[in-house]
Amino acid sequence: MSASGFGASGVSVRYDDVLALDDVTLAVPAGAVTAVVGGDGAGKSTLLRALAGVVPLTRGSVRAPGRRATGFMPTGGGTWAELTVDEHVDFVAAAHGLRGTDLERRRERLLQATGLHAARHRLASALSGGMRQKLAFGLATLHDPALLVLDEPSTGVDPVSRVDLWRLVAQAASDGAAVVLATTYLDEAERTSSVLVLHEGRELLQGPPDEVVRRSPGHVRRATGAHDPRWTWRRGRELRAWFPADATPTGDPVHVDLEDAVVAAALAREAADA
Numbered sequence: 054m055s056a057s058g059f060g061a062s063g064v065s066v067r068y069d070d071v072l073a074l075d076d077v078t079l080a081v082p083a084g085a086v087t088a089v090v091g092g093d094g095a096g097k098s099t100l101l102r103a104l105a106g107v108v109p110l111t112r113g114s115v116r117a118p119g120r121r122a123t124g125f126m127p128t129g130g131g132t133w134a135e136l137t138v139d140e141h142v143d144f145v146a147a148a149h150g151l152r153g154t155d156l157e158r159r160r161e162r163l164l165q166a167t168g169l170h171a172a173r174h175r176l177a178s179a180l181s182g183g184m185r186q187k188l189a190f191g192l193a194t195l196h197d198p199a200l201l202v203l204d205e206p207s208t209g210v211d212p213v214s215r216v217d218l219w220r221l222v223a224q225a226a227s228d229g230a231a232v233v234l235a236t237t238y239l240d241e242a243e244r245t246s247s248v249l250v251l252h253e254g255r256e257l258l259q260g261p262p263d264e265v266v267r268r269s270p271g272h273v274r275r276a277t278g279a280h281d282p283r284w285t286w287r288r289g290r291e292l293r294a295w296f297p298a299d300a301t302p303t304g305d306p307v308h309v310d311l312e313d314a315v316v317a318a319a320l321a322r323e324a325a326d327a
């Protein structure tokens with residue numbers, strides 16, 4: 054864990070009989086965006102909830118600044134259907150003890166940054182999905198948290214709003230926050246400082262995106278002939294095939310990106326566990 058940041062060290066979390074996280078370590082430095090990626094049930098939400106201090110640890114430790122200096126945007130949540138945009142700001146501001154001119158300055162900043170000025174008197178239930186996500190982001194950052202934890206902030210959001218949200222995330226990091234987010238969009242993760250790839254609660258790969266790509270196990274090829282469907286996946290109009298490091302791969306080489314690297318790492322782990 055870096056001295057100027059936060060993170061998790063050897064963290065395990067068990068829910069009854071499910072070991073959701075198994076000995077995971079992650080540094081979340083200030084002034085940078087750190088991504089947690091992985092498939093369904095990989096443990097992304099559990100790790101973020103552990104960092105936000107809302108789930109008890111079974112083992113390990115978390116270095117975090119405490120609730121008052123943490124901003125948490127839960128997946129698909131953080132807003133209430135029956136409150137207007139302005140009422141959300143009032144509600145969250147009250148929870149942080151913000152009032153007076155300081156509150157009005159922060160409200161104005163949120164409305165400007167999220168483009169929600171014209172919608173300030175609208176109920177959250179009458180906002181588009183993208184507007185709701187931007188509101189949730191604005192609320193999570195209203196108190197200028199030192200640690201910002203975002204669980205799939207752009208999932209289900211149209212491409213234009215995704216760009217807007219990403220700009221807000223990058224701005225929070227350049228303003229000095231330690232930002233950690235879960236995402237299923239590997240093109241987003243590719244733009245972060247560091248990526249943790251989780252699979253069934255365990256770390257598969259970790260590091261700067263280009264390093265993760267370089268360290269991806271085995272060979273990835275464009276699938277041309279008949280390949281075992283277990284080791285094949287679709288990328289746009291093409292099929293990809295994965296081969297273990299000691300195999301002789303067939304098919305054209307491809308430019309491996311983070312998405313290929315993550316799939317390759319998951320397949321390698323499945324092959325090793327089989």
Ligand SMILES: Nc1ncnc2c1ncn2[C@@H]1O[C@H](COP(=O)(O)OP(=O)(O)OP(=O)(O)O)[C@@H](O)[C@H]1O
Nearest residue numbers: 068069071073091092093094095096097098099100
């Ligand atoms: N409250 C809970 N009680 C019991 N099991 C849980 C609970 N929350 C999560 N799990 C289990 O823990 C594992 C990790 O779940 P988690 O939600 O952290 O994964 P995820 O990577 O965020 O996946 P998704 O994107 O599908 O939410 C899964 O097997 C899940 O079923």
